[in-house]
Amino acid sequence: MRYYQQLEAIFKRIATFEEIGAILSWDKEVMMPLGSIHKRAEHLSLIAEEIHNQINDPKVQELIKEVDLTNLSEIQKANFREIKRLVQMETSLPKDLKLAFVKAITNCEMNWREARQNNDYKAILPYLSEVIKLVKEIAVTRSEIFGISLYDALIHEFDPYRKSEAIDPIFKRLKEFLPGFITQVIETQSKIKLISLDENYPVAAQKELGMFCMDKLGFDFNLGRLDISTHPFCGGLKDDARITTRYQTNEFATSLMGVLHETGHAMYGQNLPKTLQPVYDALGMSIHESQSLFVEMQISRTKEFLSWILPFIKEKFGDHPGFTLDNLFNTSSRVNRSLIRVDADEVTYPLHVIIRYELEKEIISGNLQVEDIPLAWNENYEKLLGIKPDSNANGCMQDCHWFGGAFGYFPCYSLGAITAAQLFADAKKRMPDLLNDIKQGDFRRIMDYLKINIHQAASIYSADELIKRVTGSNLDVELYINYLKDKYLEQK
Amino acid sequence: MRYYQQLEAIFKRIATFEEIGAILSWDKEVMMPLGSIHKRAEHLSLIAEEIHNQINDPKVQELIKEVDLTNLSEIQKANFREIKRLVQMETSLPKDLKLAFVKAITNCEMNWREARQNNDYKAILPYLSEVIKLVKEIAVTRSEIFGISLYDALIHEFDPYRKSEAIDPIFKRLKEFLPGFITQVIETQSKIKLISLDENYPVAAQKELGMFCMDKLGFDFNLGRLDISTHPFCGGLKDDARITTRYQTNEFATSLMGVLHETGHAMYGQNLPKTLQPVYDALGMSIHESQSLFVEMQISRTKEFLSWILPFIKEKFGDHPGFTLDNLFNTSSRVNRSLIRVDADEVTYPLHVIIRYELEKEIISGNLQVEDIPLAWNENYEKLLGIKPDSNANGCMQDCHWFGGAFGYFPCYSLGAITAAQLFADAKKRMPDLLNDIKQGDFRRIMDYLKINIHQAASIYSADELIKRVTGSNLDVELYINYLKDKYLEQK
Numbered sequence: 001m002r003y004y005q006q007l008e009a010i011f012k013r014i015a016t017f018e019e020i021g022a023i024l025s026w027d028k029e030v031m032m033p034l035g036s037i038h039k040r041a042e043h044l045s046l047i048a049e050e051i052h053n054q055i056n057d058p059k060v061q062e063l064i065k066e067v068d069l070t071n072l073s074e075i076q077k078a079n080f081r082e083i084k085r086l087v088q089m090e091t092s093l094p095k096d097l098k099l100a101f102v103k104a105i106t107n108c109e110m111n112w113r114e115a116r117q118n119n120d121y122k123a124i125l126p127y128l129s130e131v132i133k134l135v136k137e138i139a140v141t142r143s144e145i146f147g148i149s150l151y152d153a154l155i156h157e158f159d160p161y162r163k164s165e166a167i168d169p170i171f172k173r174l175k176e177f178l179p180g181f182i183t184q185v186i187e188t189q190s191k192i193k194l195i196s197l198d199e200n201y202p203v204a205a206q207k208e209l210g211m212f213c214m215d216k217l218g219f220d221f222n223l224g225r226l227d228i229s230t231h232p233f234c235g236g237l238k239d240d241a242r243i244t245t246r247y248q249t250n251e252f253a254t255s256l257m258g259v260l261h262e263t264g265h266a267m268y269g270q271n272l273p274k275t276l277q278p279v280y281d282a283l284g285m286s287i288h289e290s291q292s293l294f295v296e297m298q299i300s301r302t303k304e305f306l307s308w309i310l311p312f313i314k315e316k317f318g319d320h321p322g323f324t325l326d327n328l329f330n331t332s333s334r335v336n337r338s339l340i341r342v343d344a345d346e347v348t349y350p351l352h353v354i355i356r357y358e359l360e361k362e363i364i365s366g367n368l369q370v371e372d373i374p375l376a377w378n379e380n381y382e383k384l385l386g387i388k389p390d391s392n393a394n395g396c397m398q399d400c401h402w403f404g405g406a407f408g409y410f411p412c413y414s415l416g417a418i419t420a421a422q423l424f425a426d427a428k429k430r431m432p433d434l435l436n437d438i439k440q441g442d443f444r445r446i447m448d449y450l451k452i453n454i455h456q457a458a459s460i461y462s463a464d465e466l467i468k469r470v471t472g473s474n475l476d477v478e479l480y481i482n483y484l485k486d487k488y489l490e491q492k
Numbered sequence: 493m494r495y496y497q498q499l500e501a502i503f504k505r506i507a508t509f510e511e512i513g514a515i516l517s518w519d520k521e522v523m524m525p526l527g528s529i530h531k532r533a534e535h536l537s538l539i540a541e542e543i544h545n546q547i548n549d550p551k552v553q554e555l556i557k558e559v560d561l562t563n564l565s566e567i568q569k570a571n572f573r574e575i576k577r578l579v580q581m582e583t584s585l586p587k588d589l590k591l592a593f594v595k596a597i598t599n600c601e602m603n604w605r606e607a608r609q610n611n612d613y614k615a616i617l618p619y620l621s622e623v624i625k626l627v628k629e630i631a632v633t634r635s636e637i638f639g640i641s642l643y644d645a646l647i648h649e650f651d652p653y654r655k656s657e658a659i660d661p662i663f664k665r666l667k668e669f670l671p672g673f674i675t676q677v678i679e680t681q682s683k684i685k686l687i688s689l690d691e692n693y694p695v696a697a698q699k700e701l702g703m704f705c706m707d708k709l710g711f712d713f714n715l716g717r718l719d720i721s722t723h724p725f726c727g728g729l730k731d732d733a734r735i736t737t738r739y740q741t742n743e744f745a746t747s748l749m750g751v752l753h754e755t756g757h758a759m760y761g762q763n764l765p766k767t768l769q770p771v772y773d774a775l776g777m778s779i780h781e782s783q784s785l786f787v788e789m790q791i792s793r794t795k796e797f798l799s800w801i802l803p804f805i806k807e808k809f810g811d812h813p814g815f816t817l818d819n820l821f822n823t824s825s826r827v828n829r830s831l832i833r834v835d836a837d838e839v840t841y842p843l844h845v846i847i848r849y850e851l852e853k854e855i856i857s858g859n860l861q862v863e864d865i866p867l868a869w870n871e872n873y874e875k876l877l878g879i880k881p882d883s884n885a886n887g888c889m890q891d892c893h894w895f896g897g898a899f900g901y902f903p904c905y906s907l908g909a910i911t912a913a914q915l916f917a918d919a920k921k922r923m924p925d926l927l928n929d930i931k932q933g934d935f936r937r938i939m940d941y942l943k944i945n946i947h948q949a950a951s952i953y954s955a956d957e958l959i960k961r962v963t964g965s966n967l968d969v970e971l972y973i974n975y976l977k978d979k980y981l982e983q984k
Contacts, residue, residue, distance in 0.1 A: 016538045019531060020512065023519060031523070035714035036732035039511065046508045050542070222527035240528035 003066040004076060007083055008276070010063075014054050015277040019237040021047040026235040026242050030227045055090040078460045079279035085160065086278055092145045093138060101134045105405040112403035119393040121374055124403065129370045131405050132363060139364055139407075151364050154408030159284035159415070161462035164361070167411050170418065170477045171354045177481055178351055179384060185335045185347055185488045192330050195322035201252040205316040209252070210245065210259035212312065217263050217295065218447045223270055232258045234265035234292075238274060241266040252317065253332060257296055264295030267447065271455035280458045285409065287454065287463050289416025290423065294450065297346055297417065298424035303329050304438040333488065337387045339394045347488055348385060350417065355380045356399075356410040364407065418475055419467060421483040423454070426471040495558040496568060499575055500768070502555075506546050507769040511729040513539040518727040518734050522719045547582040570952045571771035577652065578770055584637045585630060593626045597897040604895035611885040613866055616895065621862045623897050624855060631856055631899075643856050646900030651776035651907070653954035656853070659903050662910065662969045663846045669973055670843055671876060677827045677839055677980045684822050687814035693744040697808040701744070702737065702751035704804065709755050709787065710939045715762055724750045726757035726784075730766060733758040744809065745824060749788055756787030759939065763947035772950045777901065779946065779955050781908025782915065786942065789838055789909065790916035793824050796931040825980065829879045831886045839980060840877060842909065847872045848891075848902040856899060910967055911959060913975040915946070918963040 021044060028040050054060075064084055072080060093101075108127035115124035135154065142153035148163070155162050211226055224241035236242035243262035245255045268291040273280045282288055299305055306328045314323055322331075335345050341352040359376055362368035368376055377396040382388040389395030396402075401409050427449045428434050437445055453470045460466075467475055513536060520532050546552075556576055564572060585593075600619035607616035627646065634645035640655070647654050703718055716733035728734035735754035737747045760783040765772045774780055791797055798820045806815055814823075827837045833844040851868055854860035860868055869888040874880040881887030888894075893901055919941045920926050929937055945962045959967055 013538070016534055020516065020535050020538070023535070024512065024515060027515060027519060031717065033714055033716055033732055035712065036729075039729060039731045042508055043512050043515070046505070046512070220527065222525055224525055225523065237528075237531060239531045240525055 003063045003068075004072060004080060007060065007063050007067065008079070010054060010057075010060060011083055011277040014051050015281075017047050017051050017054070021051075022235055022237050023240070029229045029231070029233065029235070030242075030244060052090070055087055060087055061091075075276065075279065075460065079276055082278045082281075082459055088145060089142070089157070092142055094141075097134065097137055097141070101131075101138065101405060104130045104134050105403070108403045108405075109400060112397065112400065116393050116397045119391045119397075121392045121397060124397065125371060128403060131403065132370055132407075135405055135407050136364060136366075151361050151408065154360075154364065155411065156408070158406070158409045159286045159412050159463060160459075161464065162284065162286065162411075162415070164411075166464070166475070167357070167415065170475065171350075171357060171411075171414070173477045173481070174350045174414070175354055175384065178347070179386070181481075181484065181488075182335060182337065182347055182351075182385075186337075188489060189330070189335060194331050194334065195324075195327045197253070197320065197322040197327075197331060198250060199317065199320055201247075201249055201317055203247045203249065206247050206252050206255055209312060209316045210256055213256070213260060213300075213309070214243075214263050214266075216441055217260075217267065217299075217443050219263055219266060220270055224266055226259065232262060234262045234269065236269070238269050238272050241269040252313075257300060257332070260300040261292045261296040264292035267291065267295070267450065268455050271451045272458050273456055279460060283457075283459045283461075283463055283466065285412035286415040286419060287466065289412050290419035291416075291450065291454065293417050294420040294423060298420050299438060299443070299446065301329075301332050301346070302435070302438060304435045306332070308439055308441040335488065337385050339381070339387060339389050340398055342399075346417070347484060350414045351384045353410050353414040355384060356401075360402075360407050360410065415463075415475065418477060418480040419463075421480045422467065422471050422473070422476055423450070425479055425483070495555045495560075496564060496572060499552070499555050499559065500571070502546060502549075502552060503575055503769045506543055507773075509539050509543050509546070513543075514727055514729050515732070521721045521723070521725065521727070522734075522736060544582070547579055552579055553583075567768065567771065567952065571768055574770045574773075574951055580637060581634070581649070584634055586633075589626065589629055589633070593623075593630065593897060596622045596626050597895070600895045600897075601892060604889065604892065608885050608889045611883045611889075613884045613889060616889065617863060620895060623895065624862055624899075627897055627899050628856060628858075643853050643900065646852075646856065647903065648900070650898070650901045651778045651904050651955060652951075653956065654776065654778065654903075654907070656903075658956070658967070659849070659907065662967065663842075663849060663903075663906070665969045665973070666842045666906070667846055667876065670839070671878070673973075673976065673980075674827060674829065674839055674843075674877075678829070680981060681822070681827060686823050686826065687816070687819045689743060689745070689812065689814040689819075689823060691742070691809065691812055693741055693809055695739045695741065698739050698744050698747055701804060701808045702748055705748070705752060705792075705801070706735075706755050706758075708933055709752075709759065709791075709935050711755055711758060712762055716758055718751065724754060726754045726761070728761070730761050730764050733761040744805075749792060749824070752792040753784045753788040756784035759783065759787070759942065760947050763943045764950050765948055771952060775949075775951045775953075775955055775958065777904035778907040778911060779958070781904050782911035783908075783942065783946065785909050786912040786915060790912050791930060791935070791938065793821075793838070794927070794930060795821050796927045798824070800931055800933040827980065829877050831873070831879060831881050832890055834891075838909070839976060842906045843876045845902050845906040847876060848893075852894075852899050852902065907955075907967065910969060910972040911955075913972045914959065914963050914965070914968055915942070917971055917975070 024040065024043050024047065028037075028044075032040055064087065067080060069077060069080070104127070108124070108131045111127050112124055115121065136150070139150040139153045142156065143150045146153060146156065148156065152163050155164065207226070211221075214226065215221065219241075223239050224236065224243070227242065227244045228246055229244035230246065232243070232245045234241065234243045243259065243266050245258045245262065247255050265288060268282055268288060272282060303325060307325050310323065310325060310328065313328075314320075322328075333345070335347045337348060338344055341349070344352050355377070359368060359373065359380070362376070363370070363373070373396050374392050378389050381395070401407075427446060430449070431437075431445055434446060437443070454466070457466055457469075461469060464475065467473075473479075516532065516535050516539065520529075520536075524532055556579065559572060561569060561572070596619070600616070600623045603619050604616055607613070628642075631642040631645045634648065635642045638645060638648065640648065644655050647656065699718070703713075706718065707713065711733075715731050716728065716735070719734065719736050720738055721736035722738065724735070724737045726733065726735045735751065735758050737750045737754065739747050757780060760774055760780060764774060795817060799817050802815065802817060802820065805820075806812075814820075825837070827839045829840060830836055833841070836844050847869070851860060851865065851872070854868070855862070855865070865888050866884050870881050873887070893899075919938060922941070923929075923937055926938060929935065946958070949958055949961075953961060956967065959965075965971075
């Protein structure tokens with residue numbers, strides 16, 4: 001037992017360094033004057049070095065060997081499992097490979113910004129090739145250690161225990177279903193005229209509306225903040241959840257829905273159990289994304305939510321001919337074939353993800369060469385989404401993920417969306433009058449459902465286990481397809 | 493040489509931790525949601541622990557022994573001198589004493605807030621006694637190691653190399669001069685009617701005016717920020733200087749002068765030379781305070797500055813009958829006998845400091861018992877300032893310094909004021925038309941004077957050496973007295 005407790009203390013210390021890093025990273029995006037970026041890089045790399053040193057201390061390996069499982073509680077066993085996994089992740093890579101990788105992604109990301117602006121794939125090619133070469137080396141090393149496939153070894157970093165053999169059939173089904181469905185939805189929606197919401201929406205009123213919704217959803221402003229940044233995100237720590245948004249003055253919906261999305265992430269953070277690391281940390285990115293999409297897609301983009309918020313919208317911005325329930329709902333659920341993933345609607349979004357997922361697997365297996373990515377990208381967009389990128393800037397260079405070495409991340413977005421729909425269906429089964437709560441602006445029961453079933457479970461189970469424990473079923477793509485049908489073909 | 497370079501690397505690392513701590517501390521005052529205070533305490537104590545471990549690493553002592561001075565440049569020698577001094581400061585105290593001290597000041601500060609609110613000196617007495625007991629132990633230990641007096645050992649923490657035998661005659665002279673002078677000034681000023689500046693001053697316009705002045709003084713917003721906090725301060729680091737203010741809407745002068753004061757601190761930070769630690773850090777608190785008071789008292793509270801800023805005040809807030817040069821100057825230089833140091837004017841301020849200085853010396857020497865402080869405080873206020881505190885809350889409990897264990901800090905305020913006046917007189921001697929610059933809002937030459945002579949010298953010399961090198965004289969209280977006479981008896 002005392003060996004285990006020593007490990008607990010070490011990981012408590014690591015968590016404190018991670019929290020410090022989280023505040024410094026938030027500050028970098030929200031507060032830091034630009035001229036100080038080189039100093040902040042020093043700060044963050046010192047924190048990373050400290051964490052590295054703690055985990056790589058030979059003492060940690062020795063303690064792990066000494067721990068006697070029979071004396072541990074279930075939670076402690078789960079914590080020990082996560083400790084071992086993280087230590088294995090961290091110590092599996094040779095130091096040289098790690099350093100080379102950090103250098104490669106730093107260079108590549110930096111050059112990517114300019115190359116994208118200039119629509120110059122050739123300029124980024126050598127940098128991306130280097131990144132991908134190293135990603136493959138990482139995949140090989142981790143694949144051997146964890147006894148999983150090359151690509152699964154990459155997923156593991158973002159969504160532990162998730163396997164592509166479970167993702168493949170889900171994405172296959174969506175790939176079959178969505179193209180025809182999208183045509184059908186666009187056809188149906190084309191009969192509905194949208195009333196433009198163009199108007200001047202003052203930032204102060206938008207912020208008040210966002211904070212009002214955060215508060216109603218249970219966000220604790222004594223343990224968190226809302227601020228502005230170029231790229232909205234949720235940062236900070238459990239007891240200091242910091243979300244950001246950006247405001248445009250000609251419309252309010254993007255920021256409002258963005259705030260609701262980030263509030264989903266933040267509530268996960270604020271509701272995680274405390275005091276034990278790493279098992280009380282958030283589970284991987286697919287569950288994190290399920291929490292943001294639960295709040296954004298399952299709660300907020302419903303007629304019930306919009307009907308509740310409508311009077312407050314009018315109160316904040318004055319009346320407007322477009323401020324009717326049907327027009328707000330139809331505007332917020334309009335489907336379009338478009339090139340940019342982050343701007344995509346709920347229905348086309350999975351195809352953006354599937355294209356990347358399939359290309360990633362080809363890249364990692366060596367079937368697709370780095371110089372051939374643009375062609376393959378464009379062909380897939382035309383085939384699946386029926387729209388051909390006008391440039392690489394709006395094609396394979398649009399996302400930072402690959403240029404930052406994040407292969408295996410993309411599937412989390414759509415797995416999160418499917419999880420969110422499945423959780424909401426389960427919640428409705430348990431509380432049949434749930435939509436009425438939402439219509440009244442009473443989110444206590446639905447947020448408690450998430451808190452008790454998802455947030456408080458932290459990383460005790462794998463994502464698949466957790467979904468099955470809560471809903472009684474494995475991740476169910478058919479349920480998701482039916483959810484989309486109900487939401488998008490029932491529009492009038 | 494390579495031993496010295498290893499020391500340099502260690503202190504570079506320590507400096508990075510200190511910078512991280514500075515950002516976390518700024519965030520604590522300006523951004524952090526209150527519920528997260530216990531986490532922030534963990535973050536800051538981990539940083540403190542890391543710094544402690546670095547300095548106390550036995551390797552540091554070994555390296556110091558090995559350094560060969562003959563191979564070092566002058567700057568490196570000065571850096572080595574400062575490294576040795578800091579290591580001696582840090583390692584001189586037994587760990588138990590340090591921990592007991594941190595615990596005692598944390599408890600005492602926490603209880604002081606409530607005790608002050610309740611005007612209950614008895615409630616704070618046991619906590620303050622414990623603090624003072626430990627401060628004395630620290631003084632004894634450091635006094636032996638540095639071969640200086642008990643009280644000088646305390647000053648050393650805030651103003652290295654400063655000795656009370658040099659302060660005594662300065663404060664003695666001010667103590668003789670000021671009481672009569674104050675009577676004379678108040679008598680003179682009583683003939684001048686002030687026009688009230690009461691009005692509504694919007695926060696946004698106040699902020700614009702403050703930032704306009706900061707910019708004119710050379711503050712680099714690419715390397716710093718202005719924000720709001722309950723207690724204005726200057727934090728951050730060389731390349732990320734963060735000052736704060738607070739705004740009242742019924743007047744603008746307090747915030748404007750506060751911003752100018754903190755800008756003086758911040759310019760010192762932004763102009764320090766980089767890359768070498770600790771010798772390129774700021775010199776002690778008396779020089780730091782001289783820089784803020786230089787900008788506030790020597791530059792900004794002059795007729796020339798006010799004449800330059802007046803049109804901009806009118807531009808920001810509209811016209812007002814009180815917006816005349818004479819009225820602004822007379823308002824900003826009005827002298828009053830008052831109880832609270834932080835609200836005191838330039839003329840009475842040194843007496844507030846001298847009272848604390850003399851009491852501190854009596855407390856540390858053991859001549860004054862903790863329970864007798866209120867009586868001694870009140871008697872001294874009556875004797876020196878001619879005003880008797882109506883309560884301990886407005887008396888000896890008004891400042892946090894003693895309750896936070898900061899004995900030896902107070903003299904820095906007045907030594908800073910005297911230094912600022914001496915530097916300004918020197919600058920005027922070198923550039924006779926300097927006041928004309930200020931009248932034109934051109935602060936380049938005066939700020940360059942500070943940069944070249946004070947900021948860039950960092951901690952290479954002691955404060956006394958630096959003042960003598962720059963002005964050719966020792967710290968000169970007569971010059972300060974003449975400055976006060978010129979400024980306060982010439983008013984019409």
